[in-house]
Amino acid sequence: xxxxxxxxxxxxxxxxxxxxxxxxxxxxxxxxxxxxxxxxxxxxxxxxxxxxxxxxxxxxxxxxxxxxxxxxxxxxxxxxxxxxxxxxxxxxxxxxxxxxxxxxxxxxxxxxxxxxx
Amino acid sequence: xxxxxxxxxxxxxxxxxxxxxxxxxxxxxxxxxxxxxxxxxxxxxxxxxxxxxxxxxxxxxxxxxxxxxxxxxxxxxxxxxxxxxxxxxxxxxxxxxxxxxxxxxxxxxxxxx
Numbered sequence: 001x002x003x004x005x006x007x008x009x010x011x012x013x014x015x016x017x018x019x020x021x022x023x024x025x026x027x028x029x030x031x032x033x034x035x036x037x038x039x040x041x042x043x044x045x046x047x048x049x050x051x052x053x054x055x056x057x058x059x060x061x062x063x064x065x066x067x068x069x070x071x072x073x074x075x076x077x078x079x080x081x082x083x084x085x086x087x088x089x090x091x092x093x094x095x096x097x098x099x100x101x102x103x104x105x106x107x108x109x110x111x112x113x114x115x116x117x
Numbered sequence: 118x119x120x121x122x123x124x125x126x127x128x129x130x131x132x133x134x135x136x137x138x139x140x141x142x143x144x145x146x147x148x149x150x151x152x153x154x155x156x157x158x159x160x161x162x163x164x165x166x167x168x169x170x171x172x173x174x175x176x177x178x179x180x181x182x183x184x185x186x187x188x189x190x191x192x193x194x195x196x197x198x199x200x201x202x203x204x205x206x207x208x209x210x211x212x213x214x215x216x217x218x219x220x221x222x223x224x225x226x227x228x229x230x
Contacts, residue, residue, distance in 0.1 A: 004160070033217075042123075042206050042220030043161065056217065091160055099216050106218065108160030 002026075004109035006092050012115045013082045021077045021112040023092030031095040032075050033106060034067055038088045046090075049075060050098050082116045089113050120144055123207050123221030131229050136194040138224045140207035145188070147209040151218070152181065152192050155204045161220075164205070165192070197228045 005024040013019050025032050031050055035043035048056040051072035069075040079086055089111040095104045122141045130136045148169055153161035167174045167181040174181045180193040194201055207221040
């Protein structure tokens, strides 16, 4: 596709439920990022993949958060035993070149809006 | 520790006026300073970016001013239009271990018609 595609766009989960959020990056993009954006806040970094390798997961808030990108294209962010504080927009972004080249343009998807009730 | 501080939180400007949003950063290793524009329900989109070897960059109605010694940079939107109404985020990143993009908290800009 032309841009970064995320699904589902909206998800309501009951507290304690597991959720999986999907990201389909721009074709050929090496780098893939996940960000969390709470209401009224800026995006906060969660994790980074270079192809299939997860090189940085320093932003994942707890071990309930898990991300994968097994074939170096589509990525899934999984949140286990969701809690109310997990309610946020989860943004996926991709970039043509590897991170480490500061100044890469990264392209964001429209986000998956998660509400935990 | 908030590495990128942005102000104001919200801003109202008359159509045709100049919108100014300010940011300050802590980490002197940062070497890339982008501004993102976000409309409701959409992801952030790169608007304009600058590196610290220049003090100003202009693209159309959008200008970044950069003050390396003060560790501050700002976005100026000239001849502001209602279509510019959005949330604007300043951000910063650097080489090596600093190369994840760190965002400010955002400024909600509203241009009065």
